[in-house]
Amino acid sequence: MAAPLALLLGISLALAPPLAQARSLRFVTLIGMLQQWDLGQSLRKRYHGFLNASYNKQEIFIRSTDYDRTLMSAEANLAGLYPPQGQQVFNPNISWQPIPVHTVPDSAERLLKFPLSPCPRYEQLQNETRQSAEYINKTRQNLEFLEMVANQTGIRDVSLESVWNVYDTLFCEQTHKLLLPPWVTPDVMTRLKQLKDFGFEFLFGIHQQMEKARLQGGVLLAQIRKNMTSAANASAPQHLKLLAYSAHDTTLVALQMALNVYNGRQAPYASCHIFELYQDDDSNFSVEMFFHNESGREPFPLTLPGCDQRCPLLDFLRLTDPIIPQDWVRECQVASNVQDTELIVALAVCGSILFLLIILLLTVVFRIQSQPPGYRHVSNEGEEQP
Incomplete structure (x- = not known):
């Protein structure tokens, strides 16, 4: 059996600026580059004998969001996946070769960056989620803690939906052995992580999860299904063997929530969700999913609810049909x-x-009002004639 198509999703490791300057700036660090290079090496080992030993442009297609960190992550990953060999070595001192990574402007991104917007119906569902008992109780239980974080950081509005910024910054600083503020104890970090995980569930679950999936992760899943169906239905041998996406943690969460395989915890950096399409001995096709979330270990299998771990393609399509938007614009009411x-x-x-x-x-x-008076004809009908 062979896997004619493997699709991957990866996350980069980014170092955030200090809390006093917290904003959307992120870049891939040396640790992140090494993690992505290790992931590329793991994929090279996993697909040995399936992928060509040297880079072949007809075999792979790489797509990234238009962010420095995801583009750099894709490049670092490819450096581990395809170290140059033979004629591909253009400089003996450089164990690297340029491999194309495709992207679109951030304003045109409609596949890999979640939550997708504008989508009025999704915003309505989020407002309804804020009124849910689970969200209200979680806010009440953590109100004093959130106020403490706001006072310590100087950030005016710290909520269940924004506290992830604080955790991301502290986690990146901790990863790079930087000195954390005295108030950041292990218990504080644990609680911040729990709230960040809840923030992911808020984005894509808690309330009307299936409809949220149709408006968010289902969009990416629709493209993945299309890729696999095209490979299965191709009459001629397929040259494309690997289609990889370099994206974000929210990309993985949106996809896994749509598939109902999310474990409730943030994926580590340099994670990837793998889809493998197999042609079985009876010429039918099946799908297997794996999640690579720890360097040095084999990815562990994921099972779509309602199917076996090796799921027949037709069953995979049938079971995921309810979360595939038929007309995203109409369903979003845009x-x-x-x-x-x-x-x-x-x-x-x-x-x-x-x-x-x-x-x-x-x-x-x-004109009527401004017309001057003039002579008028007076009828002499009925008067006697002289």
């Missing part, structure tokens, strides 16, 4: 640009016509 343009034009035309009618009416009234 007016298309064309509809918006047509509405604006129609309103402008109607307004112009109304304005002209008002001008015409005022002109007629003005």
Whole structure:
């Protein structure tokens, strides 16, 4: 049996700035590069004999979000997956070769960055989630703790939805052996992590998880299903063997929540969710999923609820159908640009016509009122003739 298509999703290790300067800035550190290189080496070992020993541009396609850290992570991963050999060595002092990584501008990203927006229906579901008993109780239980974090960090608004920024910063500083503030005890770090994990569940679960999946992780899953179906239905031998995505922790959570295989904890850096498509002895196809979340260990299997670990492709498609959006724009209740343009034009035309009618009416009234009195014919009917 062979795996004609393996699809991977990875996360980079990023070092956050100090808390006083906390913002969206992230970059891949030396530790993160090494983690991604190790992951590439693990994939090279796992797919030995399936992937070509040297880089072949027809065999792989790499897609990343348009962030420095995810692009750099993909490149570091590929350095471990495809160290140059033979004629690919362009400098004997450099054990690296350039391999294309594709991306789209962040403003056009509709596949790998979650939560996807704009999506009014998703925002409505999030507002409903904030009114759920679970969310309200979690807020009440952690109110004093969140206030303490706000006072210690100087961040004015620390909530269940924003506390992940604090944890990410502290975790990255801890990973790189930096000195943490005195108030950051092991118990504080544990509690911050628990709240970050809850924040992930808030994004994609707790309330109406299946509908959230259709609006979020189901979008990526739809593309994955399309990739596997195309490979299974191809009449000619497939050259493409590996399709990899370099993305974010929220990407993995959205996908795994949609598949209902999320374990409730944040994935470590340089993790990847693997889909493998197999052609069985009877010429039918099946899907296996694995999760690589620890360097030096084999990825562990994931089982789609309702199916075996090796799930027939047709069953995989049937079981995931309910979380695949049929018309994302309609389900999100987002007016298309064309509809918006047509509405604006129609309103402008109607307004112009109304304005002209008002001008015409005022002109007629003005002319009638300004006309001077003149002679009028008086009928002499009935008068006697001389």
